[in-house]
Amino acid sequence: MNVNLPSPISQTDSLYADVIVPRHMAGPFTYKVPSRLASSIKVGHLVVVPFGKSILHGAVIELARTFSGPVEHSRVREVQGFVGGSASAEIPSRLLHLAREISHNYCAPLGQCLRLVMPPTHAWPPDSGLLKLTESGRDALNGNGTLPPDERILLKRLLRKRGGIRQLTLTGKTGSSVMATIEGLLSKGWIERSRVLPAGEDREDGRIDRWTIGGDGGQETRAESFQWEQRISTLLLERRAARMAVQASSQDRIDALGRAVSIVLGQQRTVMVLVGEANRAERLAAMLSAVIKAKVNYFHSGLREEQRCGIWDEVNRQKVPIVVGTRSALFLPMTQLGLIWIEEDEDAAFKEPQEPRYHAREVAWMRANSDQALLVQASLHLSLESEALSQGDVYTHPSSVARLSSIEVVDLRAHPRNKALSPRMIAAIEETIHRQEGVVLFLNRKGYAGALVCGECGQVPRCASCSVALTYYRLAGRLSCSYCGVRIPIPETCAACGGSRLQPIGEGTERVEDEIKGRFPGARVVRADGETMRKPAHAKATWSRISRREWDVLIGTQLILRDSRLSGAGLVGIVQADSSLNRPDFRAAERTYHQLLDAIELVGRDGGGVGRVIIQSYLPHHHAIQSIARSDGALFKLEELSHRQALMYPPVVHLIALQVSGLHGATVVKAAREWASRLQEFPQPHEREEGLVPRVASKTAHSFMVLGPVPSPIATLRGRSRWQILIKTSDRDYGVQVVRLATAKLEEAYPARMAKFDVDVDPVETW
Numbered sequence: 001m002n003v004n005l006p007s008p009i010s011q012t013d014s015l016y017a018d019v020i021v022p023r024h025m026a027g028p029f030t031y032k033v034p035s036r037l038a039s040s041i042k043v044g045h046l047v048v049v050p051f052g053k054s055i056l057h058g059a060v061i062e063l064a065r066t067f068s069g070p071v072e073h074s075r076v077r078e079v080q081g082f083v084g085g086s087a088s089a090e091i092p093s094r095l096l097h098l099a100r101e102i103s104h105n106y107c108a109p110l111g112q113c114l115r116l117v118m119p120p121t122h123a124w125p126p127d128s129g130l131l132k133l134t135e136s137g138r139d140a141l142n143g144n145g146t147l148p149p150d151e152r153i154l155l156k157r158l159l160r161k162r163g164g165i166r167q168l169t170l171t172g173k174t175g176s177s178v179m180a181t182i183e184g185l186l187s188k189g190w191i192e193r194s195r196v197l198p199a200g201e202d203r204e205d206g207r208i209d210r211w212t213i214g215g216d217g218g219q220e221t222r223a224e225s226f227q228w229e230q231r232i233s234t235l236l237l238e239r240r241a242a243r244m245a246v247q248a249s250s251q252d253r254i255d256a257l258g259r260a261v262s263i264v265l266g267q268q269r270t271v272m273v274l275v276g277e278a279n280r281a282e283r284l285a286a287m288l289s290a291v292i293k294a295k296v297n298y299f300h301s302g303l304r305e306e307q308r309c310g311i312w313d314e315v316n317r318q319k320v321p322i323v324v325g326t327r328s329a330l331f332l333p334m335t336q337l338g339l340i341w342i343e344e345d346e347d348a349a350f351k352e353p354q355e356p357r358y359h360a361r362e363v364a365w366m367r368a369n370s371d372q373a374l375l376v377q378a379s380l381h382l383s384l385e386s387e388a389l390s391q392g393d394v395y396t397h398p399s400s401v402a403r404l405s406s407i408e409v410v411d412l413r414a415h416p417r418n419k420a421l422s423p424r425m426i427a428a429i430e431e432t433i434h435r436q437e438g439v440v441l442f443l444n445r446k447g448y449a450g451a452l453v454c455g456e457c458g459q460v461p462r463c464a465s466c467s468v469a470l471t472y473y474r475l476a477g478r479l480s481c482s483y484c485g486v487r488i489p490i491p492e493t494c495a496a497c498g499g500s501r502l503q504p505i506g507e508g509t510e511r512v513e514d515e516i517k518g519r520f521p522g523a524r525v526v527r528a529d530g531e532t533m534r535k536p537a538h539a540k541a542t543w544s545r546i547s548r549r550e551w552d553v554l555i556g557t558q559l560i561l562r563d564s565r566l567s568g569a570g571l572v573g574i575v576q577a578d579s580s581l582n583r584p585d586f587r588a589a590e591r592t593y594h595q596l597l598d599a600i601e602l603v604g605r606d607g608g609g610v611g612r613v614i615i616q617s618y619l620p621h622h623h624a625i626q627s628i629a630r631s632d633g634a635l636f637k638l639e640e641l642s643h644r645q646a647l648m649y650p651p652v653v654h655l656i657a658l659q660v661s662g663l664h665g666a667t668v669v670k671a672a673r674e675w676a677s678r679l680q681e682f683p684q685p686h687e688r689e690e691g692l693v694p695r696v697a698s699k700t701a702h703s704f705m706v707l708g709p710v711p712s713p714i715a716t717l718r719g720r721s722r723w724q725i726l727i728k729t730s731d732r733d734y735g736v737q738v739v740r741l742a743t744a745k746l747e748e749a750y751p752a753r754m755a756k757f758d759v760d761v762d763p764v765e766t767w
Helices: 093-105 110-117 135-142 149-160 167-171 179-188 227-238 250-266 278-292 305-316 327-331 360-371 384-389 423-434 509-519 536-547 588-602 623-629 633-647 665-681 732-749
Strands: 016-020 029-032 046-051 054-064 129-133 191-195 242-247 270-274 297-299 322-325 337-343 374-379 394-396 406-411 439-442 451-454 471-473 478-480 487-489 502-505 525-528 553-556 571-574 612-617 654-662 704-717 720-729 756-761
Touching: 016 046, 016 110, 029 046, 046 179, 093 110, 093 360, 110 327, 129 135, 129 149, 129 167, 135 149, 135 179, 149 179, 149 191, 179 191, 227 242, 227 250, 227 374, 227 394, 242 360, 242 384, 250 270, 250 278, 250 337, 250 374, 270 327, 270 360, 278 297, 278 322, 297 305, 322 327, 327 360, 337 360, 360 374, 360 384, 374 384, 384 633, 406 423, 406 623, 423 439, 423 509, 423 571, 423 612, 439 588, 509 525, 509 553, 525 536, 571 588, 588 612, 588 623, 588 633, 612 623, 623 633, 654 665, 654 704, 654 732, 665 704, 665 720, 665 732, 704 732, 720 732, 732 756
Parallel strands: 242 374, 242 394, 270 322, 270 337, 297 322, 337 374, 406 612, 439 553, 439 571, 525 553, 571 612
Antiparallel strands: 016 029, 016 054, 046 054, 129 191, 451 502, 471 478, 478 487, 654 720, 654 756, 704 720
């Protein structure tokens, strides 16, 4: 058992279960197993347990015949029953092991990691469960025994409804008001629950035959077979855990993926394809289905709960050999995985923003190791970290380096600052519209301007809760916080000095739209950003116009860059490349470089031939921009890696970001300083004594560095003060162990209501 008592109480005739509940807790809680469950309960089962005044679902991680705990034996509470009233509700052992791995590698409580692997049925989807009265339930209702009032009321309702009642009808939208009663009756066998399929849905129709696909079954569809495709085939046939990276155009990647799927299915194995966003998962599933001539399932958090349950259930019954999904698909109970394919793994969406802050790329590698599968990281532009993790097994297809486009760089230092578009850009737009070819203008900043600034004192209006500059929206006549969403009217005077000269600074998509409409009044202009596509109906209408080419000029943020519905453009204009270069992020140059490559991909995407790209910048000689202008990816990698090496950033080292937050600033500062002090007390990896932390190989003599504490870039967010610490270490395992030990001490000293301690191993975004 995972609990200790100096003088344990032994109960040899009883059975006890250690249960992990999905909360911020590292260890399990011990419950007594009632005799009616003792013969069927096992590790991995999902059970209903009392937890304080609540009823929770948890997972059994250990069983024992003896009890030893810090409480009296008489106070040990019982497991109430199995989730759903059936012993079939369980977490497969391989997923339970995966949760432990994530907990270990990301310094996260096992309870939080349990959330990832629990099947959707652990909180039985309200609108897919139909409750009916059983014969034993009818007997209990008609018998002479005394029933609790809540059980009698529910049984009587079910007696009147012979066809059953949907669980949603009983629980309401929020779910848990009568869940304890329902779970209790299910465990007694007095009611039963069955699945309800959505209207028009038949799981027996249209299902993929597990091991067959239609079409040519993997015959070459093109004369040319690339070296990297041959490498994929070789590794798949070897049936071992392997990792490789591929840099190629989207169409080349889809074709290669289709052939790889044919090989894997021929081996009686399964395929998992991961993408960053839900809408891309659905589109990629459709594209892959067209290539392999078979149905491809998709899975993401945006599906209705009943759909997620249905897919999870079919995967668990080994009826689904191919799934395309977001990072949540990683935790489907797929068996015999042969291939895990990650599309554009540089996408920040692959990093979970909440605890446990895992990266899908690394969890995919955990699963590949477990199933002896091949992990392929594929993109138009691989990240430096992906290439490093692939340990040299990297393949680049020539067509992905740069398209045959005319790339021009405009030095904005030679042009007035009061206009967003340079004369060369305006002339190119006019020519392109005249040729009836599309113009795409990219600027990764929504709104009319980045902010308002007082012309007298220089102060910028900021959010009172988050301390960030408020974005200026001229048409809506308001300022808005991009973090908490608060909106306020445009002030008439400066709050700091009372001055009246408030002026916009920095270009936004709304300002570019205003300028284009003023210069080209007859042009059809569409703006696509987070503001115009905030509502689903507006987003659908906008994408409909884009896909039908009902536009002459399309102005957008990164929303438009990787969407296959955007056809080829005659001109792509980067309004201000510096907007992403100047971010306080060591990956700023790499992300700018990737955005520019994506922009080039828009030129002639529909096969329309040579297009034109104009990049406006105040830093025209920056290596990210020059690498694009010269079509020289090697130049970017050489320059960027030299900077990372000099400053000790990934992939040269690993980062661990720590943050303390709370309502009282003084407490937060004190806790942050104490956290940093405890971390600095640990020796360097090469200096530590045996037994202090588990020994792991050290890469350098100075591989553990603590920076800070300092106020976070957003020092106040939603009313909470925030301070942060950054750790640089070339020995990841050692760094995680040190952070785990130090954090445990701090959480003992500071209750959650005083300070919250967050850990992000290998962070993708800064706090």
